Amino acid sequence: xxxxxxxxxxxxxxxxxxxxxxxxxxxxxxxxxxxxxxxxxxxxxxxxxxxxxxxxxxxxxxxxxxxxxxxxxxxxxxxxxx
Numbered sequence: 001x002x003x004x005x006x007x008x009x010x011x012x013x014x015x016x017x018x019x020x021x022x023x024x025x026x027x028x029x030x031x032x033x034x035x036x037x038x039x040x041x042x043x044x045x046x047x048x049x050x051x052x053x054x055x056x057x058x059x060x061x062x063x064x065x066x067x068x069x070x071x072x073x074x075x076x077x078x079x080x081x082x
Contacts, residue, residue: 048071
């Protein structure tokens with residue numbers, strides 16, 4: 001039976017080997033590891049509700065959008081417009 005410390009070292013060694021031989025898989029392996037150690041809900045993006053967010057803002061606390069290719073908020077902005 002592995003102790004917690006030896007299990008972490010085993011996983012770290014696994015990450016090093018994967019990074020050397022298969023660098024394209026390292027992100028997926030780290031996500032798998034974090035999902036098993038923490039909780040799968042930490043790996044899922046938070047639910048984004050623009051209407052609720054808009055109600056919480058004011059002219060002193062604006063909304064700041066960090067855009068990425070996978071997220072499109074234009075439809076939600078157009079709904080709030082009307």
